[in-house]
Amino acid sequence: MVINFDELLVNTKKAIETVDITNEVEKSVEKSKIKNGLCVVHSIHSTSAIIVNEHESGLIKDIVRKVSEDFKRGAGWLHDRIDDNAHSHLASTYIGPTRIFPIKDGKLVRGTWQNIFLLELDGPRKRKVIVEVMGE
Numbered sequence: 794m795v796i797n798f799d800e801l802l803v804n805t806k807k808a809i810e811t812v813d814i815t816n817e818v819e820k821s822v823e824k825s826k827i828k829n830g831l832c833v834v835h836s837i838h839s840t841s842a843i844i845v846n847e848h849e850s851g852l853i854k855d856i857v858r859k860v861s862e863d864f865k866r867g868a869g870w871l872h873d874r875i876d877d878n879a880h881s882h883l884a885s886t887y888i889g890p891t892r893i894f895p896i897k898d899g900k901l902v903r904g905t906w907q908n909i910f911l912l913e914l915d916g917p918r919k920r921k922v923i924v925e926v927m928g929e
Contacts, residue, residue: 797825797926805916809857813848814922815908818894821924822901830928832901835891837923840881840915842888847906860884860914881915888912896928 799821803812814834822832834843846852863884870879892909895902903909911922 794927795825795827795830795929797821797827799824799924799926801922801924803911803920803922805911805913805918805920807913808916809860810913810916811844811853811856811910812913813908814911815848815903818909818924819901822896822926823899825926826899827896827926827928828899830896830926832894832896833891833923833925833927834894834909835923835925836911837921838885838890838918840878840885841918841920842885842890842912842914843892843922844888844910844912845892845903845907846910848908848910856912860888860912864914878915884912884914896926 801814801817803814805812818832818834836843864880866880872879872882911920
């Protein structure tokens, strides 16, 4: 078993936004030289998430809108007594910080319209995303 570990640095610009990291993840898989295995994409922050979907501008706006509506800032969340970002912690909890992809023949296996995004929930911030590639 071979393991390759990369750290992506992402600077976000908005309170809630998506940042397409597909190319960087694919470069990490290619660099690993692993032919068949798994690729774990993980945000190490409790106020961001990793999502997979189509990179279409209307859909991206819909995702941001849905997150903003379902996890409203200032909605009386108890955690806001500490640092006023409960909405982002809650969204991250429900959406999740990690996605796993198969690798076959040295390529990340994803659907035609599946891109990988860091979903910023409490920005702007400097974020780290771990890409761990494991296999043979």
